[in-house]
Amino acid sequence: MKKTLFMTLTSLSLFACNGSEIIEKQHATGNYYDPQKPVVISEMLPSWGQIDQNYLIRGNFPKDTANIRVYFGTKKAVVLGCDGRELYGMVPKLYPGLNSLSVVVGNDSIVTDFQFKYYQKQSLKNIVGKENEGDEYIEGTFDEARIKNPTGLGTVTGQDGDNIIMVEGEWESRISLISLDDNKMIKIGDVGWCGGPAVTSTRDKFYVIGREGNRSVYSFSKADGWVATPVADLTITNDMLSGGSVVGGLTFAEDDRYLYVMTGDGYMGCIDLVEKSFERLLEKDDWDGVNVGTNWISYLVYSKYYHCFFATHEGGNGIFKITQNAEGKWIAKKFAGFNNGDNIVLGHRLNDAVLRSPSGIAVNKDGEIFFGSKSGSCILKIKGDMVSLVAGVPNAWWTGVSNEPLESGFNQPLAIVTDYEDNFYIADRDKRLVRKLTIE
Known part of the structure; x- marks a missing residue:
């Protein structure tokens, strides 16, 4: 199955279902990373979903996505962008059930308490x-x-x-x-x-x-x-x-x-x-x-x-x-x-x-x-x-x-x-x- 991503230079909309909540993220061009503060993860949206669905992670991270890796369980996810405080990408194919979120920034691994519940298509x-x-x-x-x-x-x-x-x-x-x-x-x-x-x-x-x-x-x-x-x-x-x-x-x-x-x-x-x-x-x-x-x-x-x-x-x-x-x-x-x-x-x-x-x-x-x-x-x-x-x-x-x-x-x-x-x-x-x- 081919996966096609449509992007514009000015905006990227992310839609993710979390109960009745609908999240729409407009792509920010700024850099909101604060290097004086530690790299942290404060929120993950949504909490459940399927393959190729968009995810959104809030916190404090470097803007350069080349140095960022996101994992759901042991599966590496696609990272689409980061403005320093919001990191977004696409959910990979996972095992059904709960999968722990972790983020690697450079050589530092951040293991979180967030769980993503995966439903198979x-x-x-x-x-x-x-x-x-x-x-x-x-x-x-x-x-x-x-x-x-x-x-x-x-x-x-x-x-x-x-x-x-x-x-x-x-x-x-x-x-x-x-x-x-x-x-x-x-x-x-x-x-x-x-x-x-x-x-x-x-x-x-x-x-x-x-x-x-x-x-x-x-x-x-x-x-x-x-x-x-x-x-x-x-x-x-x-x-x-x-x-x-x-x-x-x-x-x-x-x-x-x-x-x-x-x-x-x-x-x-x-x-x-x-x-x-x-x-x-x-x-x-x-x-x-x-x-x-x-x-x-x-x-x-x-x-x-x-x-x-x-x-x-x-x-x-x-x-x-x-x-x-x-x-x-x-x-x-x-x-x-x-x-x-x-x-x-x-x-x-x-x-x-x-x-x-x-x-x-x-x-x-x-x-x-x-x-x-x-x-x-x-x-x-x-x-x-x-x-x-x-x-x-x-x-x-x-x-x-x-x-x-x-x-x-x-x-x-x-x-x-x-x-x-x-x-x-x-x-x-x-x-x-x-x-x-x-x-x-």
């Missing part, structure tokens, strides 16, 4: 597709376009922000570019049933892999116009990996040389794209005593926040954390879910949570884990040890779509990915939609 909107309409795939503008079976998503760099790569890897197969630059969807490839996409760290290239059988790997590069290019001298056979399906089990980790792949029946391996070699990392009996099933849908993501993988296995009804120990052995441990039930249950990730066929999974920059519940018709979040609801009406797939996240229906949400601003894109398969979830 949440919104949900359809990007492409129309609810329950998708008997035929149709390219075109977002109003015209129709999709059928979205199973995989990735975000790549566009002109002004991100664009979306969509894989339809069931029943019919195709790969599409959903261009937020042009508000259009176009088909860019069809390599047969495939899993992925896995986007490189440069975010201008992605890979897919054949879903089953002797699997070929294909790359698509922005520089080459997103044309499918087979990776030469590389085929991943069933003997090397397994005969299970690859749907969402494809991702990079710390190095774009290594592409990690996972099947729905519990096999995971690493493809060396330089040496054109393959190493099997996990087999079907390596999942912490859990029978992950036979060829169920699964998704794999790597978190640079935690430096590990997370994997959903529909058959196991849970989420695994995958790490490598000091001896180089890969270990999958139960992380969330694995409790049976016909309804979504929130609470402690292992002791309480019923996840109902977890599907696509993403980790944001703050280490919060978001994932779809395919059978539970909702989007869930893990923060710390707790599972909470962020979007959808649990166990009610028939609910119609809405812009209100907690009032909108989902019907088998599969892939979920983040963009560069930590917005989420969701492949809502049976609603036949790609949707954007913003949580700020």
